[in-house]
Amino acid sequence: MAKIVKNVVWRPHPRQAAFLKRREYEALYGGAAGGGKSDAALMLPLYWVHIGHFKALILRKTYPELSELIDRSRACYAQAFPAAKYNAQEHRWTFPSGATIAFGSMHTSDDREKYRGRQFDVIVFDELTHFTWEEYSFMFSRNRPSGPGTFVCMRATTNPGGIGHGWVKDRFITAAPPMTPISEDARIHMPDGSVRTIARTRIFVPATVHDNPTLLQNDPAYLANLAMLPSAERDAQLYGSWDSFSGQVFREWRNDPAHYEDQRFTHVVAPFDVPKYWPIVRGFDWGYARPFSVGWWAFDEDGRAWRVAEYYGVTDRPNEGVKHNAAEVAREIRRMEREHPCLKGHTITGIADPSIFDASRGESIADTMAREGVYFDKGDNARIPGKLQLHYRLAFDEEGRPMLHVFNTCRHFIRTVPALVYSERSVEDVDTAQEDHIYDETRYALMTRCIRARKSAVVHAYAAEDPLDLKPPARLLRL
Numbered sequence: 001m002a003k004i005v006k007n008v009v010w011r012p013h014p015r016q017a018a019f020l021k022r023r024e025y026e027a028l029y030g031g032a033a034g035g036g037k038s039d040a041a042l043m044l045p046l047y048w049v050h051i052g053h054f055k056a057l058i059l060r061k062t063y064p065e066l067s068e069l070i071d072r073s074r075a076c077y078a079q080a081f082p083a084a085k086y087n088a089q090e091h092r093w094t095f096p097s098g099a100t101i102a103f104g105s106m107h108t109s110d111d112r113e114k115y116r117g118r119q120f121d122v123i124v125f126d127e128l129t130h131f132t133w134e135e136y137s138f139m140f141s142r143n144r145p146s147g148p149g150t151f152v153c154m155r156a157t158t159n160p161g162g163i164g165h166g167w168v169k170d171r172f173i174t175a176a177p178p179m180t181p182i183s184e185d186a187r188i189h190m191p192d193g194s195v196r197t198i199a200r201t202r203i204f205v206p207a208t209v210h211d212n213p214t215l216l217q218n219d220p221a222y223l224a225n226l227a228m229l230p231s232a233e234r235d236a237q238l239y240g241s242w243d244s245f246s247g248q249v250f251r252e253w254r255n256d257p258a259h260y261e262d263q264r265f266t267h268v269v270a271p272f273d274v275p276k277y278w279p280i281v282r283g284f285d286w287g288y289a290r291p292f293s294v295g296w297w298a299f300d301e302d303g304r305a306w307r308v309a310e311y312y313g314v315t316d317r318p319n320e321g322v323k324h325n326a327a328e329v330a331r332e333i334r335r336m337e338r339e340h341p342c343l344k345g346h347t348i349t350g351i352a353d354p355s356i357f358d359a360s361r362g363e364s365i366a367d368t369m370a371r372e373g374v375y376f377d378k379g380d381n382a383r384i385p386g387k388l389q390l391h392y393r394l395a396f397d398e399e400g401r402p403m404l405h406v407f408n409t410c411r412h413f414i415r416t417v418p419a420l421v422y423s424e425r426s427v428e429d430v431d432t433a434q435e436d437h438i439y440d441e442t443r444y445a446l447m448t449r450c451i452r453a454r455k456s457a458v459v460h461a462y463a464a465e466d467p468l469d470l471k472p473p474a475r476l477l478r479l
Contacts, residue, residue: 009079015211016040020047024181026154026202028128028172032240033226034215035207037157041126042073044155045101046080048121052098053147056122057115059139061130063105066091069126070103077101106131112138119143121150129162132433133318136164160236161245163431166419167318169242172204179205208240247421249387249430252394252402255418260408264400268414271407274298274308274342281448282333283441284352284376286365287313291321293437294333295413296343297445305393305404305446308342312412312438319435326365330372342407350376351444379444383429386443392453393446403451413438 012020016036019029020043030037045056060066070091077084083096091103102120106112112135123143125131136156145152158168176182181203188196209215215222226238235241244251256266263269274280278298285293291314298306311332313322324332337343356365357378366376380386393404406413416435423431430436 010039010043010076012036012040012043013212013214015205015207016043018179019205019207020044022203022205023151024153024201024203026156026200027205028156028158028168028203029205029207030157030159031173031204031206031242032208033159033237034209034212034222036212036215037159037207038069038072038126041124041155041157042069042076044124045122046077048150049081049095049099049101050097051147051149054097054099054122054150055120055146056099056101056124057104057120057142058101058124058126059104059106059131060126061105062107065127065130066103066105073101073103106135109135115139115142119146121146121152123154125154125156125158127162128156128158129160129164129168130158131164133164133167137317159245160240160242161233161247161421163421163434165242165245165248165421166416166435169419170318170415172202173242176204179203206240209238243418248418249420249422250390250394250418252391252396253418254396255414257408259400263405265396267394267402267404267406268408269405271308271342271409274306274346275300276345278306278346280308280343280346280348281445282337282348282350282376283379283443283445284350284356285437285441285444286326286353286356287321287437288323288325289321290319291435291437292324292329293412293441294329295410295438295441295445296348297442298342298346299449303403303449303451304401305449307404307406307410307413307442309336309340309407310410310412310438311336314412326368327372330369330374333369333374334372349448350374351379351448352376353440353444354378354381380447381444382447383443385450386447387428387430388453389446389450390439390442392451395454397454403454404446413442417442 013036016039019027019040029040041058048054058069060069073093074086077093081095085094087094093101104114109132120142123139125136128136140154143152143154181201183199183201186198186200188198190196209223209226227234229237231244233246236245254266255268259266260268260270278300281297281299283295283297287293291312294311295307296309298308300306313324313329314320315322337348352366356376358364359367369376394402396402416438420430420434420436420439423429430439
């Protein structure tokens with residue numbers, strides 16, 4: 001890369017430099033507070049602004065969030081390139097060569113249309129977990145060379161937490177160890193009938209405040225500021241934990257492989273032979289363009305719920321449905337219930353989203369599945385009571401036993417439910433723009449066996465709440 005700046009106005013620290021040098025198509029930087037993410041996002045496009053046709057786009061979720069980046073660019077870009085001009089109306093820098101760096105926002109998914117028909121050599125998402133997968137992946141189509149000599153890439157920075165936490169974690173964090181390139185093949189059917197395979201690579205470059213010597217030198221007390229945060233936010237912001245973060249709905253969740261066998265202080269456990277006398281509830285949330293979800297929950301003598309199997313209709317892209325019709329789904333449910341070792345021979349009751357019984361546009365989904373021998377009752381779709389039932393069950397008692405366990409083979413539950421965050425519009429509820437389909441069918445299943453908040457439970461925030469106002473005997477299990 002050509003060096004075109006004589007007067008140094010910014011110098012990357014080693015971790016920032018490692019990020020700036022990556023040649024993968026996608027690269028994610030950060031994972032904790034104080035790692036110099038925003039500066040890295042701003043400075044990266046400057047490597048190519050000597051090329052006249054170069055175009056870059058830097059995105060934040062909303063324009064108010066973008067304003068801080070713009071203010072920082074005014075300080076740095078103007079010093080490094082005194083002849084560069086900033087158009088405040090269009091939020092765009094134009095450099096002496098003619099190259100441009102634009103700032104944009106995507107407050108809603110509909111805002112994607114602002115970028116249709118445009119092209120950018122480099123696209124940078126600042127705070128990637130604030131975006132949905134649909135918003136991020138749409139910009140792949142806008143990422144192409146504007147001419148020769150540029151480097152086409154997608155770059156992003158982020159901290160844990162936010163509506164996109166789940167898909168970002170799945171794509172960058174759990175897919176491979178940090179600093180390990182991940183390769184994904186794209187198959188293209190050519191006009192002549194042949195198939196062309198093109199590899200796309202991505203990588204996660206971690207950074208914490210400890211990687212930013214300038215910040216620690218200028219503000220040594222910043223470490224103490226992070227250490228004083230509530231535990232979930234502290235673990236995310238100071239240590240870069242992706243398992244605990246601000247805004248997480250089910251903070252009680254624990255997945256500890258060391259205790260899969262003894263089942264203490266972990267919700268995830270190793271599978272075992274399910275006793276035939278345990279009744280099983282089959283929860284169901286329909287989806288076509290979005291994933292459908294089927295979860296089988298066994299209930300033991302104490303009323304404890306065990307997720308023993310799941311059937312999740314998702315592609316290899318998060319929150320994208322496989323588009324199977326209702327009859328196909330029903331036939332696979334029947335096959336699993338005949339053959340799955342945890343399901344065959346059990347008494348199984350189906351409970352589903354009431355919307356599948358809607359026959360206003362023809363045969364209902366419920367009727368279609370009934371013709372295939374798969375039956376459902378209408379589930380209780382009271383959202384907040386259903387959410388609290390999950391909280392009550394996730395709470396550990398003094399011996400480390402919760403009222404809900406998940407077999408470690410139920411990987412989609414483990415991937416999606418702990419990543420859910422609160423809605424900004426309905427602050428007590430889950431944000432429904434996320435991949436919440438497994439959560440929904442879980443609610444329907446748990447509402448068939450309601451429990452009260454447990455007095456013996458380890459301290460949690462919901463002990464005094466009981467919106468169902470349950471009175472014995474009703475559907476209450478006495479614990």
